[in-house]
Amino acid sequence: MTTKKILCIGAGYVGGPTMAVIADRCPQYQITVVDLNEKRIAAWNSDELPIYEPGLEEVVARCRNRNLFYSTDIPKGIREADIIFVSVNTPTKTFGCGAGRAADLQYLEKTARAIVEYADEGKIVVEKSTLPVRTAQAMSRILHSNPKGLKFQIISNPEFLAEGTAINDLENPDRVLIGGMETPEGQRAIEEVVAIYANWVPRERIITTNLWSSELTKLVSNALLAQRVSSVNSISALCEKTEANINEVTAAAGRDSRIGAKFLKASIGFGGSCFKKDILNLVYLCGYYGLPEVAEYWEQVVRMNDYQARRFVGNMLAAMFNTVADKKIAILGFAFKANTGDTRESPAIAVCCQLLEEHARLRIHDPKALGNARLDLEDAEGDISYCEDPYDAVKGAHAIALLTEWDSFRKLDFRRIYDLMEKPAFLFDGRNLLDHRKLYEIGFNVYPIGQKA
Ligand code: NAD
Ligand code: UGA
Numbered sequence: 001m002t003t004k005k006i007l008c009i010g011a012g013y014v015g016g017p018t019m020a021v022i023a024d025r026c027p028q029y030q031i032t033v034v035d036l037n038e039k040r041i042a043a044w045n046s047d048e049l050p051i052y053e054p055g056l057e058e059v060v061a062r063c064r065n066r067n068l069f070y071s072t073d074i075p076k077g078i079r080e081a082d083i084i085f086v087s088v089n090t091p092t093k094t095f096g097c098g099a100g101r102a103a104d105l106q107y108l109e110k111t112a113r114a115i116v117e118y119a120d121e122g123k124i125v126v127e128k129s130t131l132p133v134r135t136a137q138a139m140s141r142i143l144h145s146n147p148k149g150l151k152f153q154i155i156s157n158p159e160f161l162a163e164g165t166a167i168n169d170l171e172n173p174d175r176v177l178i179g180g181m182e183t184p185e186g187q188r189a190i191e192e193v194v195a196i197y198a199n200w201v202p203r204e205r206i207i208t209t210n211l212w213s214s215e216l217t218k219l220v221s222n223a224l225l226a227q228r229v230s231s232v233n234s235i236s237a238l239c240e241k242t243e244a245n246i247n248e249v250t251a252a253a254g255r256d257s258r259i260g261a262k263f264l265k266a267s268i269g270f271g272g273s274c275f276k277k278d279i280l281n282l283v284y285l286c287g288y289y290g291l292p293e294v295a296e297y298w299e300q301v302v303r304m305n306d307y308q309a310r311r312f313v314g315n316m317l318a319a320m321f322n323t324v325a326d327k328k329i330a331i332l333g334f335a336f337k338a339n340t341g342d343t344r345e346s347p348a349i350a351v352c353c354q355l356l357e358e359h360a361r362l363r364i365h366d367p368k369a370l371g372n373a374r375l376d377l378e379d380a381e382g383d384i385s386y387c388e389d390p391y392d393a394v395k396g397a398h399a400i401a402l403l404t405e406w407d408s409f410r411k412l413d414f415r416r417i418y419d420l421m422e423k424p425a426f427l428f429d430g431r432n433l434l435d436h437r438k439l440y441e442i443g444f445n446v447y448p449i450g451q452k453a
Contacts, residue, residue, distance in 0.1 A: 003030050003067075006196075007081035009111045011035035011044055011070060013051055013166070013273075013342065014128060014159050015087035020059045021170040023068035025200040032069045034077045044070035052341040052368050055167035078118040083192065086111050087128035087159070092277045101284035103132050103277070112142040115152075122151040124189045128159055130278055132285055133216040153189035155180045156211050158218030163272065164339030176206045179214025186211075219282045223298055226275040228263045230304035236266040236450025237311060246450025247432060266449045268351060268403060268430035269308040271336030273344035276302055309350040312401075312449070316428050317358065319447055320399060325359040328422070330397040332390060333404025333431075334366040334373040341368035348403040349376050351430070355401075356382035365393040367406055391420065399426035405433045418442045 006022065008015045011033045023031045035041050043050035045064070049057060060068070071077060078084065088107040093099050108129060115125060125143060127136060136154045143152040156179040161169040176197045180190040190208050197206055209217070236246045246266045254261035270276075279302055286295035317324060336346035343349065346369075352362055361383035364373055370386045377384055387393040390409075394400060394417045402409060410433060418425055427444045429436065436446045 003028060004083065005029070005081050006031045006083045006085065007077040008033045008085040008087055008128070009035075009074065009077075009114075010087035010089070010107075010129070011037070011040050011050075012087065012089065013053075013163060014161070015085070016044060016049070016051060017053055017056055017059075017161065017166040018087065018128065018159060018170060019085070020056065020063060020068060021167065022196060023063040023066075024059050025171075026196060027067055029196065030067050030069075031063075032071055032077050032081070034071050034074045036072070036074070038072050041070050041072050053163065053166045054339055059167060074114055075118040078115055079120055081123060083124045083126060083196075084115060085126045085128045085157075090129045090131060090277075091273075092280055098284055101280045101287075103130075103281045103284075105131070105135065105138075108135070108139070109142065112139050116143060116146045119146070119150060119152075120148075122153075124153045124155060124192055126155045126157045126193060127215070128157055130158060130218050130222075130274060131156075131215055132281055133212050133219065135215060136211045151185075153180065153185055154211065155189050155193050156214035157193055158214060160218075160221065163342055164337055171200065173201060173205060176201050177209065177214050177217055178206065179209045179211045182210055219278050219285075222275055222278040223282050223301065225263055226270055226279055226305070227298075227301045229265075229267065229270045229275075230301045230308075232264050232266050233269060233308040233449075234304050236308075239450040240315075243452060245452070249450075266432060267308075267347070267405075268312045268449070269305045269347040271344070271346040271348075273342070276305070276345050305347075306350070309347045310354065312428065312430055313351055313354040313358075315447060316355070316399065316401065316426075319428075319445065320426060323358070324355060324399075326361065327398040328361045328363060328396055329355055330390075330393040330400045331362055331364040332366075332393065332400055332402045332409055333369075333406055334364055334376075335369035335404045335406075338405045338407065339368075341366075341372060343369050343372040343376050346376070346403075347430075348373075351401065351403060352377060352384075353380055356380050356384070363387055363393040363395075363397060365390045366404065367408055369404075391416065395420045396422060397425075398422045399428065401428045401430060402433060403430045405431040409433060410435075414439055414444070415442055418444060 006029050008019045019031050019033045040050045090103045093102045093104040139154050178190050178193050180186040239246045250264040254264050283295045283299045334348045363385050365387045425444050428447045432448050439446045
């Protein structure tokens with residue numbers, strides 16, 4: 001049997017970990033990951049991987065140069081591959097028609113055109129990126145515009161991994177979704193992709209659907225998850241007015257098996273590269289298909305998220321005598337969630353920018369995201385320093401704003417921190433991470449989300 005060759009175009013947060021796990025679980029496939037970004041590929045080939053993800057290094061170390069290769073030679077990769085996964089970025093469009101909502105599909109289209117240019121035979125092309133429903137139709141038209149008369153099969157196989165738990169999510173997925181055309185060739189292509197995942201995922205967890213259901217399911221899954229966070233955060237505001245406690249409310253509500261306990265944590269808001277972009281994309285699509293009421297319904301999820309970050313800063317101001325001008329504020333955590341260095345759409349960006357507008361002086365600490373934080377705040381005006389050591393960040397600070405739920409923050413010596421700070425010492429726990437009673441006993445003025453200290 002000849003070895004099947006898989007190519008993945010796009011060596012980012014999805015392409016990198018996904019292909020590493022496929023290579024690990026399927027030694028019979030040869031996998032190449034390509035990218036236009038030479039630095040990124042060089043990093044994948046080095047000891048310093050371009051993204052931080054628990055467990056990733058070990059998986060890459062097992063497979064790299066065995067059946068997993070990273071390269072910038074896109075034409076060669078395309079020519080040799082039997083199956084091509086496309087996991088390029090699909091950000092929100094920032095210009096022209098649909099700006100601020102629609103997905104920018106230029107990178108996807110460029111990969112499709114590269115496939116047309118370099119392929120010598122028909123192939124299965126798998127949409128791994130998150131895409132507007134019916135993108136496969138456009139992909140198919142571009143791919144079939146090839147003058148050689150080659151036939152391609154397009155499969156939708158959206159990715160559901162979450163950052164920080166990507167390796168576990170890939171190794172033990174709740175489900176794998178594979179959509180294809182309802183033709184005999186389409187069904188055969190579905191089975192080829194099923195055969196990859198069936199090497200480690202139980203067959204009953206591999207769901208097959210038509211193309212459009214698969215494309216749309218990805219947007220809907222993210223929208224439903226983000227909606228839960230916005231729903232809880234909206235109620236956290238009501239809790240603060242009524243002395244109900246958001247942790248007690250969600251714990252009790254979540255015990256109903258129809259509601260479920262997961263994804264009900266109040267916070268300063270959701271971040272990450274996808275929730276906002278995918279909901280806005282859904283909003284755009286609903287508008288495009290003449291469904292303004294549906295568009296408005298989902299848009300509210302994003303509005304509520306922006307409100308939550310503004311509300312957090314508003315609470316800080318109100319507690320600190322309506323001014324933070326010239327006050328030092330220690331920012332603990334900048335990543336959009338724990339266990340990642342990723343800061344894309346992190347609510348910390350909005351909180352920090354609003355505090356800078358109020359002329360606060362920021363001392364930012366994050367265990368993994370300081371490099372990205374620097375880039376995010378490159379153009380922000382004001383007094384900002386970045387601290388490798390959390391105790392440096394809190395020295396002389398009037399307040400702490402805890403913005404990411406890093407476990408290491410729980411283990412800090414808060415007695416020492418209190419002694420290092422100006423008094424009264426304020427602590428705003430934007431993740432409800434810490435032991436508030438203990439902090440109160442030390443002397444902090446504690447402000448959690450959706451509950452009294
Ligand atoms: P990313 O920006 O980290 O990686 C995308 C990579 O594609 C970049 O390295 C870029 O250089 C490369 N690229 C762009 N155009 C190219 C081209 N023409 N040829 C070769 N390489 C090209 O993005 P990501 O976070 O990996 O997301 C990729 C897709 O997966 C998006 O559609 C996203 O919505 C979706 N997704 C992301 C996550 C996540 O956790 N980040 C989870 C599920 C789905
Ligand atoms: C999310 C989805 O969980 C993945 O299934 C999906 O594949 C991915 O988006 C994507 O398409 O990119 P991710 O953004 O990596 O994954 O992380 P999540 O764990 O979903 O957290 C998103 C944001 O919501 C974080 O800022 C997190 O702190 C926040 N959140 C999450 C809350 O505020 N409360 C919660 O209860 C859960």
